[in-house]
Amino acid sequence: MGDPRGVGPEIVVKALHAPSLPADVRLLIVGSRAVLDHAAAALGRNLALPAGDAGWTGGGNAVLDLDNLPATKLEPRMPDAASGRASVEYIEQAVQLIRKGKAEGLVTGPISKEAIGAAGSPFPGHTEMLAALSGGARPVMVLARPGLRVALVTTHVALRDVPAGLRTDEIVEAACVLADGLKRLFAVPAPRIAVCGLNPHCGDGGRFGDEEQRIVAPAVEQARERGVDLQGPRPADTVFAQAMRGDYDAVLALYHDQGMIPVKLAGLSEVVDVTLGLPFVRTGVGHGTAYDIAGSGQADERSLVAAIRLAVQMVRAAARS
Numbered sequence: 343m344g345d346p347r348g349v350g351p352e353i354v355v356k357a358l359h360a361p362s363l364p365a366d367v368r369l370l371i372v373g374s375r376a377v378l379d380h381a382a383a384a385l386g387r388n389l390a391l392p393a394g395d396a397g398w399t400g401g402g403n404a405v406l407d408l409d410n411l412p413a414t415k416l417e418p419r420m421p422d423a424a425s426g427r428a429s430v431e432y433i434e435q436a437v438q439l440i441r442k443g444k445a446e447g448l449v450t451g452p453i454s455k456e457a458i459g460a461a462g463s464p465f466p467g468h469t470e471m472l473a474a475l476s477g478g479a480r481p482v483m484v485l486a487r488p489g490l491r492v493a494l495v496t497t498h499v500a501l502r503d504v505p506a507g508l509r510t511d512e513i514v515e516a517a518c519v520l521a522d523g524l525k526r527l528f529a530v531p532a533p534r535i536a537v538c539g540l541n542p543h544c545g546d547g548g549r550f551g552d553e554e555q556r557i558v559a560p561a562v563e564q565a566r567e568r569g570v571d572l573q574g575p576r577p578a579d580t581v582f583a584q585a586m587r588g589d590y591d592a593v594l595a596l597y598h599d600q601g602m603i604p605v606k607l608a609g610l611s612e613v614v615d616v617t618l619g620l621p622f623v624r625t626g627v628g629h630g631t632a633y634d635i636a637g638s639g640q641a642d643e644r645s646l647v648a649a650i651r652l653a654v655q656m657v658r659a660a661a662r663s
Contacts, residue, residue, distance in 0.1 A: 343373025343432055344451020346411045347425040348631025349641035351381035354451060356643035358403065359387060363647065364654050369403045370394045370445060372436045374428065378405060380413035385639055398444055408435060419633040426457030433468070437475045440622045447653040448472075450615075450626035451646065454633075455498070466498035468626060469617050476620050482519040484592070484616040485605045485628055486652065490585055491528075491592040492601040493520045493618070504597040505540065505553060513537065513561035514568070517594055521570045523618035526663040527656040530591050532571065536584070537562060537594040538601075539575035558596075611644035614652050623656045625649040 344350025354371055355378060357363070371378065371391070382389040394404030411428040433453075439445045455467055465471035473481040484493045495516045496504055517535060524533035537558060541551035548555060558575040565572040576584070578595070582604040585593045595601025606613055606628065613628025627645040635641060 343371060343378065344627075345421070345425050345429045345453050345457055345631045346374055346377045347416055347419050347421070347457075347636060348452055348454065348633055349636045350451030350453075350631070351377045352385060352637070352639065353627070353641050353643040353646045354378065355382045355385055355387050355389060356641070357646045357650065358389070358391075360643065360647045363650060367650070367654055368401065369650070370398050370406055370439070371404070372406045372408065372432045372439075374409060374411055374413075375405050375407040376409070376413040377411060377416065380416070381637075384637065398439070406435065406439075408432060416637065419636045421454040421457035421460065421631070421633070423457070423460040423462075426454065426459065426461035426463065429453040430458055430461060430463050430471070433471060434475065437472065441476075447623035447625070447657045449646070449649050449653050450624070452627050452629060452631045454631045457631075468615070468624075469497055472617055472620055472624060476622070479621065480515055480519055480619045482516050482523070482618045484520070484523070484618055485602060486614050486616055487605055487608070487612045487628075490582065490605055491524075492582070492605045493592055493594050494598060494601050495594060495596050497598060499597065501597065501599075505551075508540065508553060508557050508596060510557050510561045510564065513558060513594070513596075514564045517561070517565040517570050517572045518568060519619040520592055520594060521572075523616075524591055527618070527623065527659050528591075529659045529662075533591045534589070535570065535572050535592050535594055536576045536581050536590040537572055537574035538578040538581055538596050540596050542577075542579075544575050544577050611642055612648055613645055614649045616652070616656075623653050623660065625653040625656070 394406045469483045524530040540553040545551045610629045615626040617624040
């Protein structure tokens with residue numbers, strides 16, 4: 343459900359009424375029934391879902407009620423430890439269901455990194471948390487929209503720490519996980535991946551930095567030795583346009599905003615957050631908790647609907663691979 347104080351509950355309610363959801367998919371909403379009912383009432387919708395439990399095996403949409411934040415505690419709409427703790431508990435319970443074979447994929451609503459931090463979570467976001475809950479998998483964060491997929495080597499890291507934190511082996515591992523995910527979960531038989539340079543013009547031969555020569559170029563060579571069609575480093579100011587015209591199946595960006603700005607520039611309604619490298623399918627919305635509009639009924643559910651639809655496609659692709 344995502345952070346109960348954010349827009350997660352209302353986009354869940356709206357998404358459940360979306361006509362474009364696959365008719366043969368059963369959804370178990372892990373969250374707070376009281377909060378979901380509160381959102382449904384505010385939207386004038388009828389939720390009318392039966393209760394699910396830890397032994398849920400399908401049979402129609404249902405709610406697994408953790409009852410960890412009452413609807414009377416939703417205000418003020420801001421991050422705090424209570425909403426952060428509730429968010430983490432939803433995720434932990436959902437992963438348990440998947441690991442027990444009770445569900446085939448996970449779709450997440452938005453959480454607040456500030457709120458889960460206040461609750462004592464050591465993880466900066468979904469990507470790292472899900473990796474730990476899955477036994478230490480090497481996760482790769484991908485944001486996907488029609489015509490563009492962007493993966494990240496580093497995720498939630500301060501910009502000043504990115505150059506010192508870049509490592510050749512991390513780029514290689516990210517490229518390998520990305521290529522495998524594209525093959526198995528996106529049905530791309532021979533993925534073509536471009537990796538960005540770090541500096542303007544890829545450093546112009548070392549004039550504006552030498553990370554491309556010292557770190558990125560060796561990673562390209564090593565990834566290609568492992569059978570990955572990794573190309574680059576490519577200047578970040580042109581490579582995303584090249585990917586959108588079909589030159590590449592995905593772009594591997596070196597830091598958060600280098601990759602996130604291009605993929606979100608055309609709007610968030612079709613952006614889906616994907617975690618590759620996990621032992622299960624995970625997608626999520628491409629936006630945040632939007633506390634400023636939470637509870638107003640203004641939240642757009644289209645990113646959540648897109649995330650559900652993509653998760654279904656990925657689960658089915660995995661079954662065929």
